[in-house]
Amino acid sequence: MDVTSIVQIAVSGLAMGGIYALVAEGFYIAHRITNTVNFGQGDFLMLGCFITLMFIHLDLPFYLVFLLVILGLAGVGIIFERVAIRPVARAGLSFLLTGMGFAMIVQNSVVSIWGNHAQPFPSFFGGARVKAIHIGGVGIFPEEIFIILSSLAVMACFFFLLKRTLMGKAFSAVAYSPDTASILGVNVTRIKVTAYMIASVLAGISGFLFGPVTTVEPFMGLKLTLKGFAAAILGGFLNPVGIFVGALLLGLVENFASIVTSQFGDMMSFLVIILVLVFRPSGLFKEQEE
Amino acid sequence: MVNRRMISVAVLCLCTLFLGTGLQAKADDVKIGVIMGLSGPPAIVDFGQAALLGIKLAVKEYNAAGGCKGKPVELIVYDDEANPKRAVELATRLITHDKVVAMMGTVSSGNVLAFMHLNQKHRVPLMAGPAIASSITERYRNEPKNFTFRGSMREEYQITAIIDYSIKKSDKIGLLHSTSGYGMFAKKELVQGMKDRGRKFTAIESCTVGAGDITPQVLNMKRAGVEILMAFAEDLDLMVKACNKLDYHPKIIGNWGLGGYKMFNLIGQGPIQGIMMGMTVDISEPKAAAADKKFRAEYGDKYDWPAVTLLSYDGARILLKALDIAGPNPEGIRDALEQIDDFEAATTAIPRKPFSKEDHEILDPKAVFLGVWDGNVVVRTKD
Numbered sequence: 011m012d013v014t015s016i017v018q019i020a021v022s023g024l025a026m027g028g029i030y031a032l033v034a035e036g037f038y039i040a041h042r043i044t045n046t047v048n049f050g051q052g053d054f055l056m057l058g059c060f061i062t063l064m065f066i067h068l069d070l071p072f073y074l075v076f077l078l079v080i081l082g083l084a085g086v087g088i089i090f091e092r093v094a095i096r097p098v099a100r101a102g103l104s105f106l107l108t109g110m111g112f113a114m115i116v117q118n119s120v121v122s123i124w125g126n127h128a129q130p131f132p133s134f135f136g137g138a139r140v141k142a143i144h145i146g147g148v149g150i151f152p153e154e155i156f157i158i159l160s161s162l163a164v165m166a167c168f169f170f171l172l173k174r175t176l177m178g179k180a181f182s183a184v185a186y187s188p189d190t191a192s193i194l195g196v197n198v199t200r201i202k203v204t205a206y207m208i209a210s211v212l213a214g215i216s217g218f219l220f221g222p223v224t225t226v227e228p229f230m231g232l233k234l235t236l237k238g239f240a241a242a243i244l245g246g247f248l249n250p251v252g253i254f255v256g257a258l259l260l261g262l263v264e265n266f267a268s269i270v271t272s273q274f275g276d277m278m279s280f281l282v283i284i285l286v287l288v289f290r291p292s293g294l295f296k297e298q299e300e
Numbered sequence: 301m302v303n304r305r306m307i308s309v310a311v312l313c314l315c316t317l318f319l320g321t322g323l324q325a326k327a328d329d330v331k332i333g334v335i336m337g338l339s340g341p342p343a344i345v346d347f348g349q350a351a352l353l354g355i356k357l358a359v360k361e362y363n364a365a366g367g368c369k370g371k372p373v374e375l376i377v378y379d380d381e382a383n384p385k386r387a388v389e390l391a392t393r394l395i396t397h398d399k400v401v402a403m404m405g406t407v408s409s410g411n412v413l414a415f416m417h418l419n420q421k422h423r424v425p426l427m428a429g430p431a432i433a434s435s436i437t438e439r440y441r442n443e444p445k446n447f448t449f450r451g452s453m454r455e456e457y458q459i460t461a462i463i464d465y466s467i468k469k470s471d472k473i474g475l476l477h478s479t480s481g482y483g484m485f486a487k488k489e490l491v492q493g494m495k496d497r498g499r500k501f502t503a504i505e506s507c508t509v510g511a512g513d514i515t516p517q518v519l520n521m522k523r524a525g526v527e528i529l530m531a532f533a534e535d536l537d538l539m540v541k542a543c544n545k546l547d548y549h550p551k552i553i554g555n556w557g558l559g560g561y562k563m564f565n566l567i568g569q570g571p572i573q574g575i576m577m578g579m580t581v582d583i584s585e586p587k588a589a590a591a592d593k594k595f596r597a598e599y600g601d602k603y604d605w606p607a608v609t610l611l612s613y614d615g616a617r618i619l620l621k622a623l624d625i626a627g628p629n630p631e632g633i634r635d636a637l638e639q640i641d642d643f644e645a646a647t648t649a650i651p652r653k654p655f656s657k658e659d660h661e662i663l664d665p666k667a668v669f670l671g672v673w674d675g676n677v678v679v680r681t682k683d
Contacts, residue, residue: 015519018546022515029512126345128537130566139568142545149545224512225535225566227342233510268516275479275508 011269014147019265025154025223027261028161029055032216033238034245034253035168036209042185042248043205046095046105050113052235054210058083058217059226060120063129072134079214086116087210091203113231120228128227140222153222160219164212165254171208172250181205244283245293252295259294329374330367330401330628332359332619333394335415337407340382341509343534346562347407350605351430351452352377354612355404357598362620368628373620380406384414391415395422401628402427402619404451404612409433410481416440419447425622425634427451427615429662430608432555433485437660447634449660451615452608453556455489457661457668458578462553463493465576465670465681466528469551474503474526476517478533483509486532486555502526509534518542526550531558537566544571553577559671559678560605572673579671580649580663581607582680591646607678614645615662618654 033051040048061082065075094112098104133140135152142149172178183191184201192198224230237260245256260279267278286294334355337348356375363372376398380387387406394400395418402425406412409431419426420440428436429452437454440446466473475490477483483506494500503524505517518539521529531539531554543549551574557563558577567575581588583606591610595603603609619633621640626632641653649667671678 015523018519019516022513022545026513121339126339127342127562128535128566130537130568139571140541140544142547144547149547151541151545220512223541225510225537227510229341230510233508234512237512265513265516268514269520272505272507272517272520275506 015269017146018148019269020262021148021150021154023262023265024258025157025261026264027241027258028157029216029220029234030237030241030260031161031254031257032164032212032219033234034242034257035165035250036212037239037242038247038250038253039168039181039205039212040209043181044091044095044099044202046099046109047239048090048095048206048209049106049109049235049239050090050094050116050231051209051213051238052233053113053116053231054083054086054213055217055220055234056226056228056231057086057116057120058214059131059221059230060124060129060217060228061214062218062221063124063131063226066132076215076218079218080211083210083214083217084207086214087207088203090210091206095206096199096202113235117228117231124228126228128225131221131226133222151223153219157219157223160215164215165250168208168212169250177201177204240280240283243293244286246295247293249293249295252293256294330371330623331374331376331398332623333391333398333400333403334375334377335380335387335390335394335403335405335411336377337382337411338377338379341534343509343557344382344407346560346605347430347557347608348379349602350560350608351405351407351612353595353599353603354609354614355616357595358613358616358620362617368620368623371628373623376400380408380411382408382411384408384411387411388415388418391418395419395424400424401623401630402633404429404616404619406431408481409436409485412436413439416448422630423447423634424630425449425619425637427619429453429612429615432482434489441658441660445631445634446657446660449637449655449662451618451662452611453578453580453668454661454663454665455486455555457663457665458555459486459489459493460665461578461668461670462530463490463497466530466553467494467497467499469683470527472502472525472527473499473530474505474521474524474528474550475501475530476505476507476514476521476533476539478509478535479506480509480534483532483534490530490532507533507535507538511535511538513542514538515542515545518548519546521550522546522548528553530554536563540567540571540575551576553670556580556607556671559607562604564673564676569676573675574672576670576672576681577678579607579669579678579680580667581610581647582669582671583677584679585648587645588647610646611649611662614647614650617646618643618662 036051061079065078094108095105098108132138140151180196180201188198241257241260242253246252263282264279337344359373359375378390404427412428412431426448428450432453432455434456437450477487507514529550529552553576556578583592622633622636625636638655651664654662670681672681
């Protein structure tokens with residue numbers, strides 16, 4: 011394979027990896043703080059796509075659309091935590107069922123409002139459709155560069171929040187021991203709500219970024235949930251840096267596997283994940299120490 | 301207390317029962333059952349909604365003209381959710397509970413293949429469609445009476461048209477198919493079709509439904525020098541995007557799914573120009589144009605897939621014509637379908653005598669052609 015093809019595949023893989031990373035970090039934050047797993051992450055991404063589309067059709071500028079998507083998904087995260095997670099917090103694995111139920115409600119609401127069809131998505135950079143630019147024989151959509159850079163920026167903000175702010179310390183305290191954190195004056199409920207809010211916002215941002223380069227339809231979420239979850243497992247579920255690297259790796263593995271053979275669908279990438287887990291059961295990166 | 305509660309529940313049950321009875325169709329109505337994919341994957345729903353429009357208008361016109369010897373025809377429509385198990389349950393319900401005289405549907409070929417034995421067993425005719433699998437009309441072909449007809453496209457017909465055209469134009473032909481049931485089935489037929497003509501695909505690539513990106517697969521096509529790319533996948537807009545990204549411009553030919561306005565809107569008027577597909581309806585012909593105009597007036601923007609809607613419309617109309625001849629007698633309707641020889645279809649793709657004992661396909665195979673997007677309409681290819 012020539013260098014141009016390798017670069018081409020790598021760029022496309024990194025763009026997909028960037029999306030997986032945002033979804034996977036949502037898994038991380040919700041799991042870290044509340045010990046639950048939100049299997050609606052992919053559907054929140056889908057909702058992010060449709061909300062973006064709705065505001066684009068109102069001819070709002072993109073920065074405003076971005077802000078509205080963040081606000082909208084933050085609201086969804088709060089509602090999700092309140093109605094689907096908190097009431098069953100002490101009921102074992104019930105949150106899996108309520109979480110998936112909430113995701114189905116989101117799916118069906120989207121179908122009711124926008125219809126059960128794939129939706130055309132305009133380019134962020136003008137025009138009804140994405141247009142590629144070509145550099146040295148490698149084609150890339152400007153949106154893909156945007157995805158890679160934005161996912162890096164969002165990750166940087168995310169890490170800053172976790173490591174350098176008081177809220178990040180509160181997150182760590184609640185993750186370590188909610189009771190102790192409570193004694194120390196941390197509002198544990200508020201921190202848990204915030205964790206879900208951040209997870210939803212990350213999914214919303216990934217929906218905003220992903221819409222122009224993919225097929226946007228109401229049932230796109232489940233696959234992205236699985237991929238995001240796989241990325242989180244690959245990187246090490248309790249290490250945000252590992253998750254980020256794992257997600258990028260998953261995007262790359264998927265694309266390079268498809269170049270070798272596409273006949274097995276997603277099997278090749280999941281095979282790689284299984285092999286990694288055989289040798290490193292906790293993922294590529296160890297749990298990060300608080 | 302318990303007794304009161306039990307009485308309340310019993311009263312509620314009785315009320316529900318009476319209400320249900322009240323909502324049921326009048327006993328006098330002649331019932332035709334429709335199983336259709338109306339929820340689930342968008343590719344299924346698009347077909348289902350388009351087909352249902354055609355069926356509904358045919359029944360509306362029939363009832364307006366007096367119905368079946370004065371009795372109106374009632375359509376009982378059930379959504380199979382693209383789920384074969386549910387399709388079987390619904391077919392059982394239509395036949396044994398609703399007592400329909402004939403059935404139509406559904407989108408997924410797998411679903412039709414799952415329930416059609418019930419039509420054969422209970423001797424209730426089925427006008428299958430828009431399910432496309434060639435095997436649907438073959439399974440009971442050698443039975444004394446085959447109760448399955450098709451009022452839609454047959455995969456083999458469009459595949460023949462696509463392969464015959466492609467091998468005339470190029471030696472470098474590629475296939476991109478999805479790993480869905482339909483995609484795998486289409487691959488099998490296409491590979492066999494090429495083999496029967498002594499040819500092989502230059503490259504075969506697959507993609508999962510809902511794949512976020514298929515750049516690697518399209519890059520492989522480009523590297524193999526593929527000039528004609530046969531596309532039998534659900535996410536065709538992703539393929540067009542990947543071609544754009546790779547500055548790769550093969551001739552794209554796909555199934556008749558590429559001929560609808562949802563696909564037109566999704567891919568965009570610019571990129572869709574020149575994309576070809578198996579097609580049955582040429583809107584520029586006067587008969588089809590008149591039917592097209594009628595549907596636009598009736599349904600407006602909801603009417604967005606002329607080929608599927610018009611074929612379903614004709615499928616329903618011929619079924620109703622058989623009902624007129626035989627009355628509400630399922631086996632009589634089946635027999636009449638094979639005998640009708642003066643059918644005036646809305647499109648030229650359907651002969652005056654569509655069905656016979658040996659042929660249960662509504663389409664004349666020679667009428668299937670390759671369509672191409674030209675502006676905002678699909679026209680017959682010139683080359």
